[in-house]
Amino acid sequence: MPPKFLLLLAVFPLYQAWDLYQLVSSGPSFHFYAETAATIAFLVILGIVIGERRRALNEFETLKHSAAAAARAAAERDAAAQRSTRDFLQSMQEQFERWxxxxxxxxxxxxxxxxxxxxxxxxxxxxxxxxxxxxxxxxxxxxxxxxxxxxxxxxxxxxxxxxxxxxx
Missing domain, CATH: 1.10.10.10 (Winged helix-like DNA-binding domain superfamily/Winged helix DNA-binding domain)
Structure with a gap:
């Protein structure tokens, strides 16, 4: 993740913790419970976003490796096809000589x-x-x-x- 994004993600929970501390010192209220629920929801959503990002990165790496493997296999098939064609043409030329x-x-x-x-x-x-x-x-x-x-x-x-x- 970009550093600016990480900074923003760190600032919000810190602000929420400070806000909740201020609310606790004045005694529990509806506002306190609403802020607590919002903070928990934020942390859950943050966990989901981070998990999805990791999954997407892993999937991307897997696709990258698959693409590289496919490219290698295609190059091997191309090389084998070229060898096969060259061998076939050589055998034809040898037969032409025999004739x-x-x-x-x-x-x-x-x-x-x-x-x-x-x-x-x-x-x-x-x-x-x-x-x-x-x-x-x-x-x-x-x-x-x-x-x-x-x-x-x-x-x-x-x-x-x-x-x-x-x-x-």
């Missing part, structure tokens, strides 16, 4: 697996659609697949197949 694909055929194969159409690939590679079709036909023959769907399935089948032991 004996040319650099152009490798580019076309990668873009086909990503889902681009032959026309889109021609635009990306800044070549003609006929050239891309020829590269695609060559790579299908070298890979012994019948088209883009079988090419994609060749790479994704291992990703989607359950691993030994039932784990993801």
């Amino acid at each position: 004996g694909l040319t650099p152009a055929e490798r580019d076309v194969a990668l873009l086909l697996v990503k889902g681009l159409s032959l026309e889109e690939i021609a635009g990306v590679r800044e070549t003609g659609a006929k050239t891309v079709r020829q590269h695609a036909a060559n790579l299908y023959a070298k890979a012994k697949v019948n088209g883009r769907h079988q090419l994609a399935a060749f790479f994704f089948e291992d990703l989607l197949a359950p691993r030994p032991g039932g784990g993801p």
Whole structure:
């Protein structure tokens, strides 16, 4: 709590105690009992406010720790996803080498697996659609697949197949 607020909280009970002392010295009266009740009510409310503030601070700290943990977990997932993508692309490149694909055929194969159409690939590679079709036909023959769907399935089948032991 800010120091000014604490000072105000300390002044009121002191004033009330002084006021009650003055009232007791003149003898108990309705005013004395009213002031006593007001002081007790103030102290109860003060206790509730302090308790709620502590609870809110604890909750805030818990949320802060949860947010930090979530950020760490997200960073770990991102790093794992990047490693997985890098490993997947590496295994694709190794397979392209085993098939004996040319650099152009490798580019076309990668873009086909990503889902681009032959026309889109021609635009990306800044070549003609006929050239891309020829590269695609060559790579299908070298890979012994019948088209883009079988090419994609060749790479994704291992990703989607359950691993030994039932784990993801």
